[in-house]
Amino acid sequence: MSHYEKQEEKRSLPFFGIGKILPYMKKYSFMLIIMVFFGLLSTGIDLIVPQFQRYALNHFISLKTLDTLPWFILGYLVIIGLMGFLNYFSCAYAMQTEVSMNRDLRDAAFNHLQTLSFSYFNQNSVGYIHARVISDTSRIGSLASWTLMDATWHMSYLVGSVVVMLMVNTKLALLVITILPLVVLLFSLFQGKLIRINREVRELNSKITSNFNEGITGAKTIKTLVIEDKMVNDFVNDTNAMRKKSMRVAHLRGMFSTTLNIASSLALAIVLWRGGYIAESEVGTFSMFMSYAQGMMEPVRWLIDAISELITTQVNIERFSRLMETKSDVMDSPEVIEKYGDTFDPKRENWEPIKGDIEFCDVDFKYPDGDEYVLENFNLKIPFGSNIAIVGETGAGKSTLVNLVCRFFEPTRGQVLIDGRDARERSQLWLHSAIGYVLQTPHLFSGTIRENLLYGNPNATEEQINEALKLVSAEEVVARMEKGLDSDVGEGGDMLSTGEKQLISFARAILADPRILVLDEATASVDTITEQKIQNAIETIINGRTSLVIAHRLSTIKNADLILVVKDGKIIERGRHEELLKARGHYYSLYTRQYEDEATSSLFTAQ
Ligand SMILES: Nc1ncnc2c1ncn2[C@@H]1O[C@H](COP(=O)(O)OP(=O)(O)O)[C@@H](O)[C@H]1O
Ligand SMILES: [Mg+2]
Missing domain, CATH: 3.40.50.300 (P-loop containing nucleotide triphosphate hydrolases)
Incomplete structure (x- = not known):
């Protein structure tokens, strides 16, 4: 285990780690407040809709009159229109918050990565870092927006429906509400198990992901070692275990869902049984109660899903915040x-x-x-x-x-x-x-050769570029490429051979005109003829600079x-x-x- 992992291997965060992302949400608090406010209003309307149903049944059907129908229709249209409007804006705000937070989190992660030292990148794989910056941040962004939005909707609906029922018919409402403690009990029973299995699923999942990464990044090595069999077997074992666990989660959820259905039928039964006394003219009230009694279970169902989601997102939050808290081995002092x-x-x-x-x-x-x-x-x-x-x-x-x-x-x-x-x-x-550094394993950035050379010195002129290329005999490499200096080098420069990459990174170091030049087996991957050429170049460019050359060939x-x-x-x-x-x-x-x-x-x- 690297000392970076030790830095990372810490506690599980309390409250699903939400405290860690609050600072990132602060900037969007106004938008989030509006979003929640609109969400609440839209739930309010959602709660009014059964009242229309109640009125229609009590008035038009029971009393067999259509006198207020135009007003009814108008009112209904207004309400539906308003709801559409509110839903549109709260969703739009949620979306905006999500994308903006994603951007902020990614920027923060990327900026922080720039401050970490060489050794961090030595010890953490590209796949690992990539996942922190891309997938963790996006899950956190969606938690902060959509999950918050859903929570507002569902929880306010639950509370609202209870309040409305109490207002309309206290006795019946109290009876229906007796179901809730039962649901809460069921909920806590299942929740414990689900949390546990979900954690297991999550661990397996990260194992599978990392094997998957290795399978891809190490594909060439795997093939040359002819260990495809073993890799596939390991992978299949893990995915099978994953399948079993996921089935278990599905099973538990199914059971919970069924028991919820039973609970909701029970609530309905109570309404039917005790509601029978409601006068015939109040049949609308009766039907309204049935709507609420069923609607009440929806938030509970959502809650169980939301908690599973929170558990998975918690890992993302933990990993993200750990990355942000990782301190570099090499740091400049405040002074x-x-x-x-x-x-x-x-x-x-x-x-x-x-x-x-x-x-x-x-x-x-x-x-x-x-x-x-x-x-x-x-x-x-x-x-x-x-x-x-x-x-x-x-x-x-x-x-x-x-x-x-x-x-x-x-x-x-x-x-x-x-x-x-x-x-x-x-x-x-x-x-x-002030240091120019050419490594044995040179790295180019995706982009053109010119762009790569300009990383050495953004202000280099065409002349300087050509001169640098000539000095290290890289002009042939460029000449061979279809578009010359403007040819694409591929991701990490992989469209060039290692030797060619080395020549280009050499030219890049020269353009930077460093006081100190470090060549760590910089010519190990070029043939002897090219090496001789570079050698001549080295002799010229080290003049007047401090140079440290780790030599591969003693000659x-x-x-x-x-x-x-x-x-x-x-x-x-x-x-x-x-x-x-x-x-x-x-x-x-x-x-x-x-x-x-x-x-x-x-x-x-x-x-
Ligand atoms: N990042 C690292 N973490 C731990 N040990 C390392 C690391 N890099 C090199 N070493 C160890 O330090 C010693 C010197 O390595 P190095 O300086 O890379 O050798 P050379 O460049 O001469 O081949 C080796 O024993 C190697 O195992
Ligand atoms: Mg070495």
Whole structure:
């Protein structure tokens, strides 16, 4: 379990978590109040309709006269028209609140995500985050609008019908109402069970969803491992369990619904039995009572559905509010934000220009989720403008080093100094705006190549773009594409090969013109010929900048000012290429081994 999940694994919220969404509803309180008010009025009219029925029966039928018929029809039309009007407006308001709240919640979630650090995205899957931003917010939005609307309608109808009955015929009304405690009792009996099963269904559901996500995102891996069988079996087991539970819910609901029907028939029976004494001329009153007695059960039926819905939505609320409460591992202090601003209000005027001096002072570092220290008592001084190469086996701690330089993580103890001051004394944005970072797994945004390049520098001219592309030999990639710079790269740049993506992200980093350039195995996915081209480009662009190059192929770092050989989080050798070769140590053996490998593989490709 990641420490983010630990942050998330907390309580079930009281009152279905509604308290958490109240702040988002506040902005729409006026609209919601109008909505509820119109809803109440419309229920009021709903309650008047049986009175018309009563009048018609008592007057026109029993007394056999049509004298007031035109007025009756007019009144009825007015009432129905008014109801239509009220329903229209309350629904329109509910809809407006729903979409506006959806937007607010999504904006809030998205904005909050921007403030979270690198490590959050390392540890939470895209599917998980996506669900928080899209589906949780939409369920919450509909709860705040439609469920509130329905609650107004149903509950006011229940109360209203009781009041009207009491007013018309107290004795009979009291008799009919005796059914209600019985219904409440039944309700609480079923409710307990339903809540429990609903929770189980909900857990199964989230398991199924996550398996489903894995099935899709990992489809290629599943196919190559030929474990479709196992995946399908697991999935089928879960969906079967889900089916059973859902059947059980349906069964319980059916039972409840039937008992409600019985209760409502009982209410009717009471009306028939005790209402018999009502005079023949009052047959309308009698029929009106029957309408109310039946109508009364509808809100109860709704309530049971609403509670199931609240239970499911509660999860959405919990997850959403947890996301909103998740704190980033790396945060700027209030003083820093005060001076340097934050993501949404960067106070660039206060930013000092960055030279690019980097220094590790007695750094101990352990990943938030790791048990072991990756770096211990690590010291390193990188004067600005120097070109550092870092080599070492997989897992040695190379990426960790540059992650600390970029402040994607912070030292557990000790300091990373940028231009002589602790990186934490200035904002992340300040630092990141001066760092160009090319990763082994490059990411492009969906859109065109041009758009992607402009992320590096929104003001870049056509000339600068072409120059950057040329510098990294990416102009061929662009030339090959049908629409050149305006070709679509697909979601995450997936219409390009990894190597091509790398070239483009390289050009993007160059356009940003950063003081510090970090290349983490940036050329691992390009062929040797392209790598050579990029190598030449690197030599040009690292001039005058501080650069940290994690080299995949050692032949590419011969000219580095300093080569660091890292093993188990420690620098075991340092020096220039020739010095290290002469020393015949770890670097030497790494180099000769790779040299032989390359010689062999080029032998193969030559044939
Ligand atoms: N996000 C992470 N959480 C926990 N441990 C990590 C994380 N990233 C890397 N590590 C661990 O830190 C060590 C160094 O990893 P890394 O710096 O990525 O190595 P390199 O880049 O040299 O291959 C490894 O033992 C790895 O398991
Ligand atoms: Mg690495």
